[in-house]
Amino acid sequence: MEGRVVAGWPAAVAALPAGPLVLSVDGPAALDWASLAEGLSAAVRAAGREVRTVDVRHHHEPTAADRIAGRPVPADDPFFTPLSEAQVRDLFSVVPRADRLPGDGIVVVFGPGAGLCEPDVLWYADLPKRYAEAAVAHGRLPVGANLGRPGRPGELVRLFYTDWPVLDRHRDALAARVDRWIDTQDPSTPTSLDGPALRSTVEHLVRGPVRTRPYFNSTPWGGQWAASELGFTPQAGNTALGYELIAPEAGVLVGDTGGPRVEIPFQLLCVLHPKAMLGEEVHRAFGTSFPIRFDYLDTVGGGNLSLHCHPQEQYMRDVFGWPYTQHETYYVTACEPGAQILLGLTEHADPDVMRRQVEDAVAHGTPVPVEDHVQIHPATVGQLFMIPAGTPHASGAGNLVLEVSATPYLYSLRFYDWLRKDAAGASRPLPYAHGFANLDTTRRGEDVPKDLIQQPRTLRAGEGWREEVIGALPEMFYAVHRLIVAPEAVVADDTAGRFHILNVAAGRGAVIETETGSHFLAFAETITVPAAVGPYRIRAVGGDEVHVVKALVVRP
Numbered sequence: 398m399e400g401r402v403v404a405g406w407p408a409a410v411a412a413l414p415a416g417p418l419v420l421s422v423d424g425p426a427a428l429d430w431a432s433l434a435e436g437l438s439a440a441v442r443a444a445g446r447e448v449r450t451v452d453v454r455h456h457h458e459p460t461a462a463d464r465i466a467g468r469p470v471p472a473d474d475p476f477f478t479p480l481s482e483a484q485v486r487d488l489f490s491v492v493p494r495a496d497r498l499p500g501d502g503i504v505v506v507f508g509p510g511a512g513l514c515e516p517d518v519l520w521y522a523d524l525p526k527r528y529a530e531a532a533v534a535h536g537r538l539p540v541g542a543n544l545g546r547p548g549r550p551g552e553l554v555r556l557f558y559t560d561w562p563v564l565d566r567h568r569d570a571l572a573a574r575v576d577r578w579i580d581t582q583d584p585s586t587p588t589s590l591d592g593p594a595l596r597s598t599v600e601h602l603v604r605g606p607v608r609t610r611p612y613f614n615s616t617p618w619g620g621q622w623a624a625s626e627l628g629f630t631p632q633a634g635n636t637a638l639g640y641e642l643i644a645p646e647a648g649v650l651v652g653d654t655g656g657p658r659v660e661i662p663f664q665l666l667c668v669l670h671p672k673a674m675l676g677e678e679v680h681r682a683f684g685t686s687f688p689i690r691f692d693y694l695d696t697v698g699g700g701n702l703s704l705h706c707h708p709q710e711q712y713m714r715d716v717f718g719w720p721y722t723q724h725e726t727y728y729v730t731a732c733e734p735g736a737q738i739l740l741g742l743t744e745h746a747d748p749d750v751m752r753r754q755v756e757d758a759v760a761h762g763t764p765v766p767v768e769d770h771v772q773i774h775p776a777t778v779g780q781l782f783m784i785p786a787g788t789p790h791a792s793g794a795g796n797l798v799l800e801v802s803a804t805p806y807l808y809s810l811r812f813y814d815w816l817r818k819d820a821a822g823a824s825r826p827l828p829y830a831h832g833f834a835n836l837d838t839t840r841r842g843e844d845v846p847k848d849l850i851q852q853p854r855t856l857r858a859g860e861g862w863r864e865e866v867i868g869a870l871p872e873m874f875y876a877v878h879r880l881i882v883a884p885e886a887v888v889a890d891d892t893a894g895r896f897h898i899l900n901v902a903a904g905r906g907a908v909i910e911t912e913t914g915s916h917f918l919a920f921a922e923t924i925t926v927p928a929a930v931g932p933y934r935i936r937a938v939g940g941d942e943v944h945v946v947k948a949l950v951v952r953p
């Protein structure tokens with residue numbers, strides 16, 4: 398990395414040019430902007446410069462939140478809104494302009510949209526999205542407020558489908574010209590990196606394998622595998638959903654080991670270098686959206702996921718506004734004896750009966766006889782289950798599932814949640830009307846195991862290794878392969894112009910060797926090999942066979 402990560406406001410302020418300045422600090426709604434302004438102002442004063450602050454949120458229109466909102470479809474849908482297509486500019490009727498102070502004073506314009514105020518210097522203050530989600534979910538202000546609604550408790554539906562698309566577009570548009578990137582995870586000592594160093598770091602990152610920072614959240618079905626086997630600290634009692642690589646939320650840590658670090662959004666790599674990251678054809682098809690996600694579903698010592706399906710392609714576009722849909726696959730990395738995967742309709746499933754029972758469960762708490770409608774398959778380590786959009790599914794208790802899926806992840810159309818209630822006696826949202834509108838009633842009976850529980854096909858092989866296709870379907874744009882590598886054997890691979898994602902699913906680990914370096918990938922870890930890498934090698938480490946799950950786009 399060229400340039401240094403520095404810690405604290407004084408170090409960031411010391412790098413500002415002399416003379417009167419308008420300094421804009423832009424960033425998401427989910428920040429404690431008042432503390433930021435206070436900490437930054439104190440550092441400016443300590444540097445002997447006069448300071449004045451302008452909070453752009455006071456210049457947002459009173460109706461700003463309405464102006465940027467995606468409209469619910471149908472109008473009273475409490476579960477989803479289409480992705481907002483608004484711009485941060487829409488928050489304002491008039492974007493404020495600040496006059497410079499005399500001498501070498503600094504006017505600090507801060508808040509979402511501050512970058513539009515034609516500043517002399519532009520900083521971007523970020524907070525990884527997981528903080529916003531947690532703050533909104535628990536009603537923690539000021540961080541948990543929605544864009545255009547400071548001071549009012551936030552809502553997740555607005556966060557996911559309005560705030561994030563609007564703010565992400567804005568961040569992406571600023572990325573090529575920000576003068577400093579600031580990570581505010583520690584609000585009293587933010588870490589930061591200047592703009593040229595940020596961009597040279599990103600340029601370096603897209604030339605080699607890159608691992609994103611993992612974390613696990615907790616859900617009502619979450620288990621204990623990641624806590625006990627990997628040492629993750631459960632947020633709220635369990636390690637349910639492991640964010641390995643969910644591009645819209647993923648971050649990459651940059652900085653020297655032992656020194657201050659800055660977490661930058663993985664998405665910056667796709668925005669600043671889309672062809673190097675994704676490859677030319679994938680970029681043409683998906684723009685700057687990184688289309689494959691890897692995450693864990695940990696139900697070991699936990700419960701069943703809800704029974705749900707995901708939107709069909711056309712519905713996803715028309716109703717939710719995502720250009721591609723949430724096709725999924727489950728790879729069983731570990732499971733307890735007797736663990737199960739629910740997948741596909743039974744031969745004689747009747748969606749009308751199922752719907753009446755689902756409604757009965759909601760209205761009267763009557764259990765749904767799920768096995769009448771949905772097939773139950775034994776979970777076995779190493780098996781991949783294909784879950785095209787519209788297929789009802791759930792991982793049962795006792796599994797560690799590696800999900801290899803299309804990137805959209807916020808569209809679980811739940812039919813049934815096993816009558817679970819939270820401490821306050823509330824059920825989780827059950828958008829079953831959307832579920833039934835998307836249920837693929839043709840995929841049932843024997844077709845389910847035949848098409849969706851595939852047997853591995855060897856694609857190529859060499860001394861001590863083979864590469865298998867373990868899941869591919871005509872309607873899915875990606876395929877899942879597996880490399881079986883004997884101890885110390887080496888596989889030569891090539892991105893051939895499209896990124897690969899690798900995960901060590903069995904064995905101690907593997908070394909990923911490229912022309913410029915080597916990276917050790919331990920069991921259960923995931924890494925992206927950008928398209929620009931070209932040829933690379935996978936070397937098995939440890940005394941046991943190593944299994945590497947690999948995903949790639951096959952039909953852009």
Ligand SMILES: O=P(O)(O)OC[C@H]1O[C@](O)(CO)[C@@H](O)[C@@H]1O
Nearest residue numbers: 616638702703705725806809811
């Ligand atoms: O609705 P539940 O039970 O929380 O399950 C949601 C999870 O299911 C999945 O769609 C997997 O099937 C995940 O992507 C998602 O996080």
